[in-house]
Amino acid sequence: MNSEVMDIRTMEDDETPETVPVPQALVPHLSETAILLDIDGTLLELMPTPREVWVPPGLSKTLNGLVERTSGALALVSGRSLNDIDLIFAPDQFPAVGGHGAEMRLDADAEAVASHAPPMDKELKRRLAAIAKLSPGILLEDKGYSLALHYRLAPHAEKAIYAAVSLIRADLPNAPIEVLPGKFVCEIKHSGFTKASGVRELMTHEPFRGRRPLFIGDDVTDETVFAIMPDMNGLAFSVGRRARGVNGHFDSPSDVREFLAHLLDGDTR
Ligand SMILES: O=P(O)(O)OC[C@H]1O[C@H](O[C@H]2O[C@H](CO)[C@@H](O)[C@H](O)[C@H]2O)[C@H](O)[C@@H](O)[C@@H]1O
Numbered sequence: 001m002n003s004e005v006m007d008i009r010t011m012e013d014d015e016t017p018e019t020v021p022v023p024q025a026l027v028p029h030l031s032e033t034a035i036l037l038d039i040d041g042t043l044l045e046l047m048p049t050p051r052e053v054w055v056p057p058g059l060s061k062t063l064n065g066l067v068e069r070t071s072g073a074l075a076l077v078s079g080r081s082l083n084d085i086d087l088i089f090a091p092d093q094f095p096a097v098g099g100h101g102a103e104m105r106l107d108a109d110a111e112a113v114a115s116h117a118p119p120m121d122k123e124l125k126r127r128l129a130a131i132a133k134l135s136p137g138i139l140l141e142d143k144g145y146s147l148a149l150h151y152r153l154a155p156h157a158e159k160a161i162y163a164a165v166s167l168i169r170a171d172l173p174n175a176p177i178e179v180l181p182g183k184f185v186c187e188i189k190h191s192g193f194t195k196a197s198g199v200r201e202l203m204t205h206e207p208f209r210g211r212r213p214l215f216i217g218d219d220v221t222d223e224t225v226f227a228i229m230p231d232m233n234g235l236a237f238s239v240g241r242r243a244r245g246v247n248g249h250f251d252s253p254s255d256v257r258e259f260l261a262h263l264l265d266g267d268t269r
């Protein structure tokens with residue numbers, strides 16, 4: 001084991017954080033582990049707009065190494081669409097749960113998409129999209145099955161956006177939709193799926209089935225996955241803040257990347 005393994009703080013005590021050498025607990029078990037990783041704010045630094053994210057040097061090598069060492073049991077678990085995920089990580093294509101559980105792909109074969117949510121009702125999407133006109137700087141992200149209103153460049157518009165979404169929802173009390181708040185983003189999605197439902201489904205398929213999941217995420221939507229990790233004897237880590245029910249947390253995406261590189265370096269099997 002590498003003696004310089006990275007320490008992360010546990011959630012036990014806010015005031016006097018205990019440090020734990022994470023690889024000591026995990027490295028010997030990569031052959032039994034499924035590595036599940038959120039993207040924005042976890043693997044990659046947050047940027048002013050969704051298109052500006054970039055994959056830092058070395059991450060592709062680390063992820064591909066972990067794919068090999070886990071016999072393929074590494075997946076990205078993201079709010080982004082599968083299409084977007086592939087553009088960001090091109091030419092790599094990893095197994096992935098996309099759109100907060102709306103889509104799932106088990107392997108790099110594009111034909112192997114195991115599930116896909118139905119498209120959002122056109123009229124509903126049209127009404128929601130019109131909210132972007134409330135202020136310059138509000139960006140629309142259309143994922144087909146859901147719509148995200150980004151206001152990182154127009155933070156003053158937050159209340160107006162949520163109020164407008166509420167009015168539309170009040171007109172459609174029976175529509176199977178829900179509002180998912182994220183980091184400077186308000187996403188309106190089908191209520192029938194979550195990141196947790198996607199991860200549960202993923203974990204029933206080879207090569208994930210029977211492995212111990214290790215999930216790292218940073219946002220509200222990731223809390224659904226933190227909550228189900230104990231059911232699978234899994235491990236949960238948050239990024240940037242202490243989240244409820246996690247085993248530990250990282251300060252930043254660069255710490256996560258360093259941890260993953262150490263996992264690979266330290267694995268001897
Ligand atoms: O589940 P994730 O992989 O973390 O994806 C969550 C959302 O990430 C993207 O938006 C966020 O990141 C952008 C780039 O850093 C940032 O500009 C934006 O403010 C963030 O909300 C993505 O655009 C969304 O579709 C994802 O749901």
Ligand SMILES: [Mg+2]
Pocket residue numbers: 038039040041042217218219
């Ligand atoms: Mg995230």
